[in-house]
Amino acid sequence: MSEPVRSTPGSLPLSRLAEPLLRRLSELLDRAAPGKGWRDLAQRAGSRGRVRLSPLDLEQCSLKVLEPEGSPSWSLLKLLGDRGCTVVELVEFLQALEHTEALQCLSHSGIKIVVQPDSQAVLSGQVVKLCCWATGHPFVHYQWFKQEKEVPHGNSPELVLNPVNVNDSGFYICRVNSESSFVFSRWARLEVCDLQGTSHGSLIGLPENKLRICIQPQPQNLTVGDALVLECGAVGNPIPHYQWFRNGFPLANGSKNVYMVTYADVEHQGTYWCHVFNDREDQDSKKIEVIIEDLSDLQKPDLQEQSNHRPVGLLYYAGHGYENYGNSFMVPIDAPNPYRSANCLCVQNILKLMQEKETGLNVFLLDMCRKRNEYDDTILILDALKVTANIVFGYATCQGAEAFEIQQSGLANGIFMKFLKDRLLEDKKITVLLDEVAEDMGKCHLTKGKQALEIRSSLSEKRALTDPIQQTASSAESLARNLQWAKAHELPESMYLEFKCGVQIQLGFAAEFSNVMIIYTRIVKKPPEIVVCRAYVTDFALDLDVDPKEANKGTPEETGSYLVSKDLPKHCLYTRLSSLQKLREHLIFTVCLHYEYPGIEDTMDERKEVNVGKPLIAKLGLHHGFKNNNCVQTCCMANNPFHNQIESSPVAAKYYVPSHCQPNSCPGTYHPNRICSDSIRQPETCSCNGTSRVLPSRHEVLNYSPPVEKSNVPVETTDDTVELEFLLSDNLRFSEQQ
Template identity: 25%
Template sequence: MAKIDENMSLEHIPLAIYNELVDELNKNSNWQVLACCVAEHLGYQWNAWLQSLEQNLSTTKTPADNLLFELNIKMCTVGILCTLLRDSELGSVLSVLHHPEPAIIVKHPSDDMECNSLEISFGQHLYLSCKATGIPPPSYQWCHNNIELQEQQSHELDIIINSCDQAGEYNCKILQITKDEETVNSVLLTKSVFVNISRMPVFIQQQLPPFLEVKEGEDFIIKCIAHGHPKPCYQWFRDNTSLEGETSNVLHIKQFSSKYEGKYYCYINNGVNEVITEKSYIMMDLPREKAIAKIALIIANGNYENHKCLETPKNDAAKIGNLLKDIGFKVMCFINLSREEMRNAIKVFSQVLTEGVYGLFYYAGHGFKMQESYMLAVDAPTHYLRTNAICESELLAILLQNDPALLVTILDMCQTVPPKEYNPHIHNEVPKIEEYKSRKNLRNLVQAYSTSSHRPSYERTSSKYGLYAIHLSKYISKNIPITKVFEEVGKSIDKQLKGTERNQIPMFALTITKPFRLTDAIYKGNSSPMLNKLNKLIAFSNKSFEICFKRTDITAKCTISLFMEPYLNVIKVSVHNLEDLEVNFFNSEDVTPNNLFQDKNSKNECWIHNPQKCQGLIISISKNGTHIDVIREHVENYIPLILKSINNN
């Protein structure tokens, strides 16, 4: 029942009630809701109707005033206004004109359901709704197992199920509070809905760290996070032995010592399935080594003159080289070297492998095994002998002579024996064995191989990278002991391989006794003369200069850059500012094999392999197919100096 006569026109509403009515309509834009309801009844365009109500406003005249004025003109009474407010569900405004009415639940959460229970899976939304009427309008508070849910105070509940704890009873508490919010008139509870969470397999949300170093005497904690329904159960293991009493998702070891080192993992099950976390290698945090310098020599042989060409070595070597640069290595990287070029590059490398220096040698290409491992140069003849290749003992004899602090050699190649029917002479060849020595009893050597003796090493035609390089690149720049790098590479490959590729079994051998890491820091201070010399040898920056075609007096810009990082022996030559002319490049003298390449799709650039052999680059310009001028440019003057050191001429 209305507080005042329902037949009273709006203009006669007592001033105090009128002002309160205006205030409530202006709150939260309630006037717009009422105006839209009126527009629907009268057939108005609601947007134009709303705009008209917002005109001619002042400090004393509001949109609500304008709306009530328009309703009064249209002979609206208090009773009609109460009906409009009820239709608009504006209970707070209606309470200004109407006496209180007790709250009534008109819709329970279970009304639209066949029964009062739901089964929901993880990740799904739980959506429930209810409805109550009354004056003043009731408020809502959703509850779960009789506990109020924070920030769930609308007539709708919409939450995502992501925990087993969310199963149980849901209902809504309906509260009717006086307008001054001091007195609760009534409290009603809707009918309950019971939520069951579907049985769900365990899945691991947070894995263990792959490696963890702990100082002696300190505590360490590792944990995994898993979800599933029913709740998962946990059991921790170290080196495949269960740890008694460790049955939570957190493992806490106090006062760590070497006896606790090992591989930890957690077995998890919930009756639906079972899973095992990744293994975490927990090791002692030992004092760190430091290097005077860290230097790498990387060689990728793929374009063989007399043997099957390989696609992936150039990508493998580039990836490994760039990763080593990221952890502080100075990198000498070359592609497609002859035997003499390989030997010369190794000699230059050996000169800087002095005491305190970390050295790393990586080779990707063809190789074979005859008592020891041999790397095959790109100029090897069809029926090659051992003398046409670089053997591992020769490599070590050169690199170890100055006692580097650490030497790592990685041979990413086949270790198969050349077949007698194809290459019989190599089996009759008397091998020359190089003796390699170190004054420090070789306590500084790691030898790694992409495959074991007499086994192949694979590259996949569908992959940009070779199999071994893919897995080596995952670990070579990680901050872990060098021994762990190759352990993890082997495990990673073994985990992936199937079928015939099981023939590729990586291996490594080592004689080190210190906790070397490829990420070890470098001493700050003055570099040795040999290191300064190396910096000058491998230094390179893009060069740009003008070239002038004298006959036509045409000037252009020439830029020399590396064709592919981090290779030092392949440069790109680009000519600019000749948009309407055709540019072609030629060697000034015949070079065998040809080392100059020009992409048909590129009108103004070429790339040169082993530019130190170039005796001048001929740059020719044409227009509409007619030659108009030519120039000879000595690009070999702009290349890294180290290329002249490895030149076999």
């Protein structure tokens, strides 16, 4: 605990505290535990020579309990204020009583920051000034921090770094103290650009805070396998943001000042430049050429070269399915009940599209049931497939049988995928690899006699999943697909909501899948006169699958979300939104705030409407691609992003990111490692005929206990300082109390 702060002539009198704050303190003292109540406070105060309390004074305070609205603590505080007790002295008394609630109540009063420090990017050698101005009675003190460390001599409203150097880069914050309270400024990020002795050139004489590019990207001549590193540096206030472009298309992971590809291939060559912008202006870097040469092609015969340059088609599907008359069908999650072939995607039609692309290898890994659909008697007459080699089907189960999955703590894998992923990266012929997966599955006692891997192959060459994939360099079609994938993983940025009552709420977002988003709310500032405060989200579009009973929960697991729970901030309320692919308009919802004042029975509430645009896969507008919901049409939509099921969407002719937007993509997939355990119970029959419910499960659920391990889950990753702010602010508050 810190040493008590001694009273000074300028200390704030206790009588000057606002009445709601005094009421709140009175309530806390009236219902305090033994040793922390108003009598104990009176005893501490009476031990001071300047503040004397007689037995009659204490009796008068005690008699207040006989009055309808009477409070002994209120009477004592008023009495202490009349006799000259200061806020600093009251803090000392409460510290001695270890009354933390009352101390916290006092710690947020009386200070208002009127000028916040700005984030900025500057050149090494310049003079940098960070400003934080605050008001408070009777006066305030300042202390600057860099990260969690105090800045030496940083105890004035202006922190001057003269001259600034690269070691000064980082996050800065200012703590403002009055006699009895403290608040923190917002975080300011300082980026220092070092030109390493080169001339500043055209930067000399520029107006202060002007946005200018000081480091230009340089042309690159590389070979396949080299690392591609492009750098662009800029100065300005507000701090600049970056977006890299290649051949006119924004790059999904190009929102930093350095763009890097660890293993460059021929598809990465092209014309690059960087768009730099802030809230006031924008500027483009010079355009440079990146050339990547494949030296291995010089040593290959023509026939082999042609073969290696033929693309590979790979389809992995995990979900509900069935097989009628030799045709396999994948069932969308929003298919009607009962569903028929017109509502589903036909695997054979997808193979036909792959053949039209003249793919060198087509692999289908289908983790689904293959029972007959009794409600579908349609016999499809499909166009004849080309007679081509190198087609491999890996079915999770035999014709007419179910496929099963394992589930524990809400995390599920099909039995097929459980064993397949253990061998997925082995450099073996694809049929050999699948044979070994089949043998692994055959050793699992859980599925003996119930599920067996079936392999169909017309492989005429030694092909493996580890073969290098050669694509047409920077083709418009490839770029469009990549951009679609990036857009399907863009999250809304965290935001703060200010309510009229003075409460501030953080609204954050995380992705579980490209069509499943978690919204979390956290109260980050609450006036001391408010005793109860709760915020929750509601009023979601009917397109989404949101169960009100599972919304605004204290843990992610209560909402049904397990994959990202360990990556989310704590002490929030969580809501899980699924089926984002159905969202037709912007995602608009309401944040409701309920709060109470002491002595008032009625609960107050405020509401704010929030529009976060179209998050994740909703950006692609998939619903626009569905007209007649039949197998042939939905299968023939080209260039579709896949995520657990095939979905169709129109391919836009041009993509453009406005200068004021910074793409925030976080692509990723979940690949847990699991082992087969003898403790798993035997599976039961899986109901896969579509009669049990609208969205039937594809597998029977098995329980087991896998080892704990890391996952690669798409979560919110931005350049803002929200999470760092809370982390460092908490540490600074803690360190100040030591």
